[in-house]
Each structure stands twice: as C-alpha cells, then as structure tokens.
Amino acid sequence: MRTTRMYGLSHIDNAQRNRQVLLSLVWEQGEISRKKLAVLSGLSIATTKRIVEDLLYEKIVIETGSHKSKRGRRTQLLSLNPEFGxxxxxxxxxxxxxxxxxxxxxxxxxxxxxxxxxxxxxxxxxxxxxxxxxxxxxxxxxxxxxxxxxxxxxxxxxxxxxxxxxxxxxxxxxxxxxxxxxxxxxxxxxxxxxxxxxxxxxxxRLYGQGKELNNFLFVCIDEGVGGGIFIDGKLYRGKHGIAGELGHILIKENGPRCRCGSIGCLEALVSKQAILNSARVLIASDAFSSLKKVIDINGDLTLEAIYQEAKAGDKLSNIIINTAGEYLGVALADFVNIFDPGVVILGGEVVTAFQEFMYEEVVRTTKLKSMNPIFSRTVIKRSNFSNDSxxxxxxxxxxxxxxxxxxxxx
Structure with a gap:
C-alpha cells in the first residue's frame, strides 16, 4: 500500500519563520511587550521569550522602556535597534x-x-x-x-x-x-x-496609501508607465518576476510609437514626455492658448506650467490634461475589471503635477468604462508622496x- 509523505517546514525553517513573524510584529508595533508578541503571533510565551532573548543577544532588538500592565506590574517594551544597521x-x-x-x-x-x-x-x-x-x-x-x-x-x-x-x-x-x-x-x-x-x-504598502491593505493596484505615471499589484498581501511578480508592465497595453490604434516598439501603448500617450510632445504640437496650432506665451517666456514647457494654465482657465491646457486622464481611465477600467483590486493608487510625476484635474477625469472615465458592480466597490486614490518614493x-x-x-x- 502506498503512503503519501507529508512535506512541511523543517525545524530550522519553522524556527526562522517564527523569528521573522516576531520581527515583523516589532516593526509594525514600534514598541511591544513580550506578552503581546506572543498573543499577536500565536506562539507560546516560552517560544516567544526564547526567540526574544536571541534577538536581544544579537542586538537586533532592544528594550526601550516599560509600561504598566492591567495588574499594575511594569512590563518591558521591545523595539528594533535603530543603531544595528x-x-x-x-x-x-x-x-x-x-x-x-x-x-x-x-x-x-x-x-x-x-x-x-x-x-x-x-x-x-x-x-x-x-x-x-x-x-x-x-x-x-x-x-x-x-x-x-x-x-x-x-x-x-x-x-x-x-x-x-x-x-x-x-x-x-x-x-x-x-x-x-x-x-x-x-x-x-x-x-x-x-x-x-x-x-x-x-x-x-509600508508607508503610504496602501498601508494595512492586502489588495491594491498601484499605477505610476512618470517618465514611463508601470505598476505594482498586491494580491492577498503579496506583491505579484508573475512567473518570470516581471509582472506589472501596465504601460504597454494597447489604448489607441494607429497611435504614437512607444519606446518598446509597439504602437498606441498607454505609455506612449500619458507618460511625461508623451504629454509634453503632444502639448507642443497642439500649442503650435493654437495661437490663443496662454501656453504659447509660457514657451515664449521660459523657452520650454513643463507639466507644472500646463497645470497652472489649466487652473487659470486656459482651454487647451484643460484639453491636454483631460485627454491624458481619459486615456489612463480607459486603461484603469480594464485593470479594475481584471484584478478587482478594491483600491487603486495613482502616483508618479504626472499625477503629482496635474493634481485634481487629471484625477477627476481618470475617475470619471474609469467609472464609465468599467463594470459597475466592480467599480462601485473600488476606491481610486492619489499617492500622498510628493518626493521620490x-x-x-x-x-x-x-x-x-x-x-x-x-x-x-x-
């Protein structure tokens, strides 16, 4: 009679996993007692104390203070050692x-x-x-x-x-x-x-709008277009580790050529350089746009200048931003329908520069083009990072x- 051997974690693997679980909890909590570590990790008090003693000996974890328990006893708190490295x-x-x-x-x-x-x-x-x-x-x-x-x-x-x-x-x-x-x-x-x-x-995931979220889609609109997909708390990388090339889906037949060699990619339409290139062509044929004066004075064009002119009421500037937002919204509708991420976070230089103008058009188009039962359960946010994240x-x-x-x- 054949028997099936059960493969599981070895003793060494299990010990390493328990150690990592405790370290992650110390990271999350900032300061935490041994007792709370045991409760949150599901490990026994004895196992928790043994691992903590090892971490203290290695100086990865330090005792940083104490607090009173419900019984009035002083309990030592643990934190990661900022001087460890x-x-x-x-x-x-x-x-x-x-x-x-x-x-x-x-x-x-x-x-x-x-x-x-x-x-x-x-x-x-x-x-x-x-x-x-x-x-x-x-x-x-x-x-x-x-x-x-x-x-x-x-x-x-x-x-x-x-x-x-x-x-x-x-x-x-x-x-x-x-x-x-x-x-x-x-x-x-x-x-x-x-x-x-x-x-x-x-x-x-660790510091921004995705904190405490196990499922979300991040889309970056910058020099290029890319993203990251979190599924059940894990960053999805695909079989070969290269998942997330969101910028290379077809959006516009007979559109501009993308750097990847294809035609009409999302990146070829909404990346920083794509928007600026398109804007210069439009400005050349619109004698009344205030953007023409911006170029005459500054000698060049920036995303920030387009936003400021749109804010001041320039029609062409609004068209430039809304067009980019519409293209991105069409792509997001597909992403939302496919992944059902619950939350979509938009980041990158283009999103930061165009602020609420682009964001509002993205939300409008995504809602229009996606399936309502999925979109109604989806929140689209802008990243809070203003600097390089x-x-x-x-x-x-x-x-x-x-x-x-x-x-x-x-």
Whole structure:
C-alpha cells in the first residue's frame, strides 16, 4: 500500500519563520511587550521569550522602556535597534539618481537626489556607485552602524532573481546588464534589483496609501508607465518576476510609437514626455492658448506650467490634461475589471503635477468604462508622496529581504 509523505517546514525553517513573524510584529508595533508578541503571533510565551532573548543577544532588538500592565506590574517594551544597521534604497531615473537610507526600524535617515547625463551605461553605473559612496561617507561619519543591504529600482524589465536588467528603454545600452553583480564588486552586501514602479508600490504598502491593505493596484505615471499589484498581501511578480508592465497595453490604434516598439501603448500617450510632445504640437496650432506665451517666456514647457494654465482657465491646457486622464481611465477600467483590486493608487510625476484635474477625469472615465458592480466597490486614490518614493520602496525591499517578507504582510 502506498503512503503519501507529508512535506512541511523543517525545524530550522519553522524556527526562522517564527523569528521573522516576531520581527515583523516589532516593526509594525514600534514598541511591544513580550506578552503581546506572543498573543499577536500565536506562539507560546516560552517560544516567544526564547526567540526574544536571541534577538536581544544579537542586538537586533532592544528594550526601550516599560509600561504598566492591567495588574499594575511594569512590563518591558521591545523595539528594533535603530543603531544595528541601515539600508540604502536607490531609484534610477533617466536623468537623476535618488537615494534614501533607512534604519533597521524603517525610519529614513538620509536622502539625496543627484543628476546624471544618462548617455553611457558605464557612466551611469559609476554615478550610482558615486552616489552610494557619498551616502556611506555621510552616514558612517555620524554613526558606527553598518550597511546591511542595498535595494535598487530601475525603470525597465528586471530579472529580480539574477539582479539582471533585461531592458531599460529610457537608458541607452541598458540591455542584459547584471547590475547587482556590478555593484557587489565594490559593495560587499546583499543587493536586490527590481522595477522602480514595483518599488514605489512597496513604499505605498509600508508607508503610504496602501498601508494595512492586502489588495491594491498601484499605477505610476512618470517618465514611463508601470505598476505594482498586491494580491492577498503579496506583491505579484508573475512567473518570470516581471509582472506589472501596465504601460504597454494597447489604448489607441494607429497611435504614437512607444519606446518598446509597439504602437498606441498607454505609455506612449500619458507618460511625461508623451504629454509634453503632444502639448507642443497642439500649442503650435493654437495661437490663443496662454501656453504659447509660457514657451515664449521660459523657452520650454513643463507639466507644472500646463497645470497652472489649466487652473487659470486656459482651454487647451484643460484639453491636454483631460485627454491624458481619459486615456489612463480607459486603461484603469480594464485593470479594475481584471484584478478587482478594491483600491487603486495613482502616483508618479504626472499625477503629482496635474493634481485634481487629471484625477477627476481618470475617475470619471474609469467609472464609465468599467463594470459597475466592480467599480462601485473600488476606491481610486492619489499617492500622498510628493518626493521620490521609489528609493524609499527600494530600501523597504531590501529590509524586507533582511527581516523576512512578513513585514509586507502585516
């Protein structure tokens, strides 16, 4: 008679999982007692105390104070040790590099944005290294805490398992670049690479509008268009780790050519450069738009200028914003129908610049084009991040790797 062997967690795997569960709870709570840790984790008091003693010995966790229990006894509180070490998050843009450092407790301790010319791959990589070196010099001048890991967000197709940039349309020569291995030649620490839109989704999950949400869709409208999909508390990556390329669905037959090579992609219609290119064409044929004067005075056009003129009542500026919002709404209707995310979070430079004008058109069109039983149960929000959240998300990615991905599922 055949018997089926039951495969489960080994003793070592189970111990590691329990440790990660407790660390994620300390992360979430900020300060927490041993008793509450046991209650929230479902572990026994004895197991909880044993793991906590190990964490205290390793100095990952420290005792930070006490509070009175219901019986009047003083109970020691635990928190993550901010001096244990720090993590760096890097977000690569077409013309800039953003960096954020966070402590083990998840608090930002350093931020920087520096330009790069984006012309030569090797020069850009050297600029990334230079930015990291500068951050390390500054941080380690003020603390003895060690670097525990580096996360890097890159705008393109990423093989996260190999730290490999497969394709990065906004940066010339960025095809089949083993970026993690290249950085590890100089920085001997754990290094993770991912698409920067997914990094931004991680930032939303831990620090922003996605906090405490297990299901949501994040859409970034920036230099490109991408996103991150959280399903049951987990960031969905797909079989090959490259899910979330939301910008490359067909929106307009015979539309403009996209950087990916296709025609009529969402990215070719609503990305920052796509909007500015379209706006310049429209301005050239509209002698009465106040945007023509803006270009005459400033010599160029910005998203912020379009928003300000729309706010002042310029008809063409409103058309530009509403058209972009309509295209995005058509795409969101498909995403909402397919994923039923419950919450959609919009972020990126374009969404930030166009504020409520674009948001209102996106909501209107999404409602019009999606199935009402699904849309009626969906909330569309704007991200609260005004600065670069990709670097914060990249740092969160590496701290999740260090503490265990439980921190994303709290």
């Amino acid at each position: 720090f993590f760096l998050g890097v977000n690569l843009h077409q013309n800039a590099i953003a960096l954020t450092a966070i402590s083990l407790a998840g608090k930002p301790i350093y931020e920087e944005i520096s330009p790069h010319n984006g012309k030569e791959k090797d020069d850009v990589i050297e600029n990334i290294k230079l930015t990291i070196r500068r951050a390390l010099d500054t941080i380690q001048h003020e603390t003895v805490s060690p670097l525990l890991g580096i996360g890097v967000g890159v705008p393109g197709l990423i093989d996260t398992r190999q730290g490999l940039v497969l394709f990065c349309p906004g940066l010339p020569g960025w095809e089949s670049v083993y970026l993690a291995a290249e950085l590890q030649k100089e920085f001997s620490t754990d290094i993770l690479i991912d698409d920067n839109s997914r990094c931004m989704a991680l930032a939303e 990709g670097s914060l998300g990249a740092a969160a990615m590496i701290i999740g790797h260090y503490l265990g991905d439980n921190i994303l599922n709290i």
